[in-house]
Amino acid sequence: MQLQSMYQEIILDHYRNPHGRGLREPFEAEVHHVNPTCGDEVTLRVHLDGDTIADVSYEGMGCSISQASVSAMYDLVVGRTVPEALETGEHFKTLMQSKGDASVAEQLEDQLEDAVAFAGVSKYPARIKCALMSWMALKDASARAWQGVN
């Protein structure tokens, strides 16, 4: 079985016990993103304190990869500035495009922490969009929140 390379224990942990799940107040922007090929969806709110992401709250339904991804993202971006969070998102995208190249994952280990466990997903093209959905939602929501504040 090759499945373990994608379903790392860390991913399954995030899936079973998601961090930061639930929609909370206050927030400056809320977005709803859908993956039209499979029907997975996420509603995501961003609350800013100055430039800093004070909270990301979310509800959604989807596969283990999409749900674990949003949970790992929550850990990574809350407390960071919007530009830092977006940069982390770019790193995550790079990881998703790595086609299983272990050296890419190694280089990004410090920046991505738990989320580096998603490296195995990059070998399954059909699942990459599952992992990226929450990051796309974050990019969208933080851009809107940022516009609202500045």
Add this chain to the structure above:
Amino acid sequence: MTVTVSRPAGAQQVPLPLDVEAIRADFPILSRTVRDGRRLVYLDSGATSQKPRSVLDAERDFYENHNAAPHRGAHQLAEEATGLYEAARAAVGRFIGAPETEVVFTRNTTEAINLVAYALSNAATAKEKAFRRYAVGQGDEIVVTEMEHHANLVPWQQLCERTGATLRWLGLTDEGRLDLADLGTVVNERTKLVAVTQQSNILGTINPLERIVARAHEVGALVLVDGAQSVPHQPVDVTELGADFLVFSGHKMLGPTGVGVLWGRYEVLDALPPFLTGGSMIEVVRMEGSTFMPPPQRFEAGVPMTAQVIGLGAAVEYLERLGMANVHAHEEALTGYALEQLQAIPGVTVIGPPDTVARGGAISFTVEGIHPHDVGQVLDDLGIAVRVGHHCAWPVVRRFGVPATTRATFYVHTGYDDVDALVEGVRAAQRFFGTTPEEAPA
């Protein structure tokens, strides 16, 4: 080929009408392996079917020996290409009991439905009065059902948006059958067309078309039957069907991608304006305006997908050799077995009719605690190809309150071993995600 092969063991394994091993040998792709040397268990024919060698050979032979644009040119190759193209049309017509003049080749089912939908809105502004007979406009109604594939829903929504007509629909019962309780009011004097699938691609339900056709014709409405999931799997005869249009795709019935069929009653086709216009479909062209050929040419603008049409002709001949009644009986046996085996797994829920009564070989199910994508991933790891998601029938999954389903679909090369692999695969997914009911956390 109606050899009855007894298969080993298993009380519910009634003898299958088709010789699975002999048929598998006809499909080159079934001899390849996937995911580290595993046998390919292809349970996704509902999305697209695999192709037997005779279909591949027909396409190759056309390109190698006869390639030319049909219906133009005065050379020998053009004559041969035209002959092969029209022979395929005759074969497809014979397959559904229709004269060849009523068979229009399209790109796929989706395009065939769009052809009709656009013809009905184009009719309102057609210059020739003869083309306005079926015009759809304000005050008119189009009826669909809640179980339609997006291809038989969105084009009608769009037709209504273009014309100001109203879209109405028949709902579903909890068992995944059409709720016909309000058929008499939903289909009424304002109804211009009823578009309904013969077999649901997601639920597997085979619909009672006689009642719907009878009611539609009683009020003077046209009926379009989506046969994408029925024509490949059961005998379909347009005379028995009694509808006005039947649409289906080549690639779901062992044929190539890029070819579909619109069958229409000649009298109806003849009263429709064209959808796509250009070469091949014209009678006389002047700078001031043009006149059009009679059906089916009126609806086949441009150089057609000749090789694909010829490939579809070969697919139809392959299916005729097996016999469509045998194909249907084969899938019915597999479906009964699979329904029994799957529903015996704790945590598995079948979305759709629970038995083989008026039901085809498309089985959608959910596995408690595991998202369909994850079920599909475990199955894929075992070499089993299924479809996951909403199956282009989003209103259906919404109706049943699930985000998506896993769907297995059967065809002529499917055997009990494939179903057993699926059942074992679902159990493997439960073990992998720790949701086997015995182990499940309370």
